[in-house]
Amino acid sequence: SDLRRVTExxxxxxxxxxEGVTLSYKELFDKANRVAxxxxxxxxxxxxxxxxxxxxxxxxxxxxxxxxxxxxxFVPIDHWYKVVEAEHIANHSDAVALLVYHNFKxxxxxxxxxEIKADRLKHIVVVGNEDEAKEVSGMTFDQLLEMGKDWAxxxxxxxxxxxxxxxxxxxxxxxxxxTGNPKGVMLSHHQIIKNAYDQGERMxxxxxxxxxxxxxxxxxxxxxxSITMLGSVGGAIAPLIAFDEREALETVQRYKCTMIxxxxxxxxxxxxxxxxxKFDTSSLRTGIMAGAHCPEDLM
Numbered sequence: 001s002d003l004r005r006v007t008e009x010x011x012x013x014x015x016x017x018x019e020g021v022t023l024s025y026k027e028l029f030d031k032a033n034r035v036a037x038x039x040x041x042x043x044x045x046x047x048x049x050x051x052x053x054x055x056x057x058x059x060x061x062x063x064x065x066x067x068x069x070x071x072x073x074f075v076p077i078d079h080w081y082k083v084v085e086a087e088h089i090a091n092h093s094d095a096v097a098l099l100v101y102h103n104f105k106x107x108x109x110x111x112x113x114x115e116i117k118a119d120r121l122k123h124i125v126v127v128g129n130e131d132e133a134k135e136v137s138g139m140t141f142d143q144l145l146e147m148g149k150d151w152a153x154x155x156x157x158x159x160x161x162x163x164x165x166x167x168x169x170x171x172x173x174x175x176x177x178x179t180g181n182p183k184g185v186m187l188s189h190h191q192i193i194k195n196a197y198d199q200g201e202r203m204x205x206x207x208x209x210x211x212x213x214x215x216x217x218x219x220x221x222x223x224x225x226s227i228t229m230l231g232s233v234g235g236a237i238a239p240l241i242a243f244d245e246r247e248a249l250e251t252v253q254r255y256k257c258t259m260i261x262x263x264x265x266x267x268x269x270x271x272x273x274x275x276x277x278k279f280d281t282s283s284l285r286t287g288i289m290a291g292a293h294c295p296e297d298l299m
Contacts, residue, residue, distance in 0.1 A: 010234035035066030038148030046071030053077040054101035056239035076218035090118040102128025166190035196228035207234035263291035
């Protein structure tokens, strides 16, 4: 996999900076395998669908690399979705497992989850404590990592990872459903890696780049153009759990980030704050503005 290659080349490079927590490529590769092997031990196999319902947190990144290692298909659910959308995606994709974040601020994932009826869903993994996991008859993310710790010693698991092919479906991303129910769009391993690699080449990125990610991981902007793009060269991402202009600028300053992504609205809000307060953004050199019409004067 791309992650294996990058880990061999840059094991000690940071892959993720998040609210004072860091994750090196060596740690990310191990944890991604632990998630994959933990799911394998639960009975998840090639082409099984696994939903991930979380905001921009390191666990999302671990799952993004881990689930497809197994040949299983990663199905993200936008963190702001309510019962009807989450239920539709879980059922329409035939998901057998769901990895979900604990309730946080305005996001009541576990409360919503109690109302969801998904027939094929066998396993729920909660990023949180045991009490929160028990609320929805699930296990914790830490328990899954512990279950998968011996991944390097199970030949059957290692053989399963070797059967994954570039044209296999790695992820199904659901459209916003503006004219009806969201539709699942299938993306292969090759499509995701090629798209990220080509964009990174165009932006001349390398292993020293650090990217602020204020856009959601559950969209291509977040998972392909951010996680996978920096992961293809051994660079780092600094995600924001949710967009906040002050946090975006402080993150650039704190980690000396070289890149920042966002929508035009995000950049407008950052610029407005930047004009009234001082932040050291001298490390920045590039980024992507997308998601809506980009006014020329804003660019």
